[in-house]
Amino acid sequence: MKVLRTVAEVRQWRTSAGTVGLVPTMGALHDGHAALVERARGENDAAIASIFVNPTQFGPGEDFAAYPRSEDADLALLETHDAAAAFVPSAEEIYPPGDDTRVMPGKIAETLEGAARPGHFTGVATVVAKLLAIVTPDRAYFGQKDFQQLRIIQTIARDLRLAARIVGCPIVRGPDGLALSSRNAYLSDVERATATALSRGLMAAERAFESGRRDADDLRSLVSAELEVWGLSAEYISCADPVTLQELSGPVDRAVLSLAARVGKARLIDNALLGIRLQDLDQL
């Protein structure tokens, strides 16, 4: 596996790589990332993962400094899963001196995580636009776990007429149901047990939806009821349009149920798609 550190090295590598699948990451890789790399490898001649803890997507009080970093283990994981290359740039390589351009994702970024974390999605959109311009992949792979992020990147790729297809991949969960996340490293054993309420709440609502419950408020309530049992209070529990991320009310045909909650030091998110498949969201 090639470890590339500069834009010039990536461009050079790209010329003979064939079709390429890009997996943008912030490192601290887990089985969720591994699934993205496997998918990228299966659908393209070569998979490349980027490892870059992007400063512009962290707010002032957030965990940029504390965010887990484990480059050696990350590179070993990528090699195990047959990535052809890893792109591990310095901050200056991504944000050159004088850098002042930002990609603004519009209304889809104003709700949910965008409301909770002002500026977060401008940072995400900007760094992903740069990575897509550097690598020029045929496809780029993002996890459903950060569902609003996935939809924002799909929307930006559509609007900016990027050639890359933005592929969403299902959430990978631990045996206890907790969605894999680099931030799970912040959890104690007790906190981790508590955190499993998030996925149980979403699954309860999903089962209810499948057996005919359609009211957005009802579905949200089913999630919050499970959280309350465990003494968790969510930052938000949302039942939103899965294309535009605008909040829904009344009966819903298709929706994304999503939530954010603090468990100990960790701020966790999770979601479930109702009435629509992940693969139907690309290019909507």
Next chain:
Amino acid sequence: MKVLRTVAEVRQWRTSAGTVGLVPTMGALHDGHAALVERARGENDAAIASIFVNPTQFGPGEDFAAYPRSEDADLALLETHDAAAAFVPSAEEIYPPGDDTRVMPGKIAETLEGAARPGHFTGVATVVAKLLAIVTPDRAYFGQKDFQQLRIIQTIARDLRLAARIVGCPIVRGPDGLALSSRNAYLSDVERATATALSRGLMAAERAFESGRRDADDLRSLVSAELEVWGLSAEYISCADPVTLQELSGPVDRAVLSLAARVGKARLIDNALLGIRLQDLDQL
């Protein structure tokens, strides 16, 4: 010459075009555009010009509806100058349903034309980002006449890590010195004679700079003196850093002298580079 109307047609054409030089235009082509096409043709296997009157770069009171449109004559001119293709998209092809993403150029877009025309450069940056993503040229060509625009596009290309080189080309002037512009079509014969004061003022300041006058205020005054003789008052006369477009004071080593003035119905701009060459600005 191929006339391409859709993104898909451009992508198809691009696969066998070799190295490509893009000339983005709003149509109403004149000899200034012809010079860009000739340059693009000389430096690449194929030249492609886009013709698109971009709605998002016009403000509410501006001349979007009145902007001159002459597609047949434009295509004939491009054919004469050996463009391999013209890209003439509909608004929907550039701004697909739901479009809401914008490219924000930062501080360099806040002064001069950016101050006079709020939102203008966000529209320019966004449409150029789309055109660069659609065509993926090796080089894109912009006239020095819209100098702040040129610098903004160069800055965006640097910041977003676009592969295309952004090439600035010298202002083309009429025999009377007036910078060629599609908006010159708005001028009566008398207004046109008056408008020549703009370039005369800039040339006077340029000669003074070359003979050792270095004070930013002095240089601005030389321009405004010439305008006053002809009863013109400028919207601005600027002596700015040619890289960042920030206004200068005191003695200057290098600068861009620029101005905007209304002559009849036309709002005209012009500029002169002092102490720096156009070709030295790429990638700064």
